[in-house]
Amino acid sequence: MNNYPxxxxxxxxxxxxxxxxxxxxVVTLLAGLWSIPFWIIALFVLQFFRDPARTVPQKANAVLSPADGRIVVVEKTQDPYANREALKISVFMNVFNVHSNRSPVDGRVEAAKYFPGKFVNADLDKASIENERNALTITASNGQTITCVQVAGLIARRILCYVKAGDTLARGQRYGFIRFGSRVDVYLPLTATPKVAVGEKVSATETILAEL
Incomplete structure (x- = not known):
């Protein structure tokens, strides 16, 4: 299921x-041209749920973007899930981005924890600690800890995560989905080198966020 052909x-x-x-x-059959707004809605739903295949970079020690979107945070901060100082990189997804989430590294899921919360604008920093979210703590294949957090947004009302503690992930593997606008926070060791900057657009799996 998680490899998702x-x-x-x-x-x-x-x-x-x-x-x-x-x-x-139905509206077309009953009302003809009055159905145009309904077809526009159908086209929006179609584009929102698109989920194209991605090419997986094989560069050693690369941390891949878990989501499509725009970089809104690159900073040193506290990782509240692994209790450590970390480099945090956040990707904000608007309603026009692909919302499938993919593993940033090869590794083993050590913990998967869900946290209920608010639904403030995911573009805001406080969304990381106040909004509904689901956090994966992953031990990468080189032994380093990566934390990947799905965060609900202002419109998002459903976080879907298909893995649990003990599961093994491959880089680029599809592991979850967030409906209708949100963000993903990635916490890395302080020794990681960021490869993106605030404001940059990224693609899930294909963009390298950082190198361990």
């Missing part, structure tokens, strides 16, 4: 897309 549309979106298209068809 799939069509270009994420399986999480099939029910939403089916409902949107069915509704648009």
């Amino acid at each position: 799939h069509p270009i549309i994420a399986r999480e979106g099939w029910p939403f897309l089916g409902i949107a298209v069915a509704l648009a068809v």
